[in-house]
Amino acid sequence: MSKITLSDMQDPLYLHPSDGQHSVVVDKLTGASNYREWCRSMEVILASKRKLGFVTGLTKKDTTDSVKQEQWETCNSMVIAWLIGSMTPEVKKSVMFLNTASEIWKQLGKRYxxxxxxxxxxxxxxxxxxxxxxxxxxxxxxxxxxxxxxxxRA
Incomplete structure (x- = not known):
């Protein structure tokens, strides 16, 4: 087993062992009435975990390295889990089948x-x-x- 370096931990594709589905806690997004507050809370949390690039689209999926592609997919899925875990069921249903955290983020911004x-x-x-x-x-x-x-009359 290799030793994890500071450089590894600063990589957006690094997931800390404590970064589970329920490791992000914010008030649930209910709709337009609390979107701005929810969005800012998520930005702060995602930035602290070096995952903000997944919603802004700045952290791109590598097209040449299959290991990095898999890491990107794993991180993207975790960010999606954090996003949908912080939404009411009604909001969640509207974005559940989008494929990337960035698509979800853009859709919510467009809507709310x-x-x-x-x-x-x-x-x-x-x-x-x-x-x-x-x-x-x-x-x-x-x-x-x-x-x-x-x-x-029909």
Whole structure:
């Protein structure tokens, strides 16, 4: 067994034996209401573990060295475990199947970092664009709002 050096421990691909799935403890991300606080807490923790580059995209997967590729995959998986372990089930479901910590980080930022005005505009646009049976949602709801007893046409 080789001796671990300071240089090894400073490498972003190094995982300390105590770096387990539950070694990161922050308040759970619930959504836009606490995203900024959660994000900052995660940045501090990930930086202290030399893993911030996995979410920012600065720590890249080596394309030539298979041992380093495997180390990167292991660290990426651990960072993903830390991220999803610090989310409510609802938030977790929305990012669970993304492949990298960086993809998760970007998706959450895109979703929750918008200002209220921008988020409201995006949501309004999405609702407007929703269609039911090929009809705009406003027409669909007008149609299903007919008095009892009247049959709906498909």
């Amino acid at each position: 970092l918008q200002t209220s005005g921008a988020r409201k505009y995006r949501l309004n646009r999405e609702v407007y664009e929703i269609k039911q049976r090929g009809q705009p949602i406003s027409k669909y709801y007008t149609r299903i709002g007919k008095p009892c007893g009247e049959k709906l």
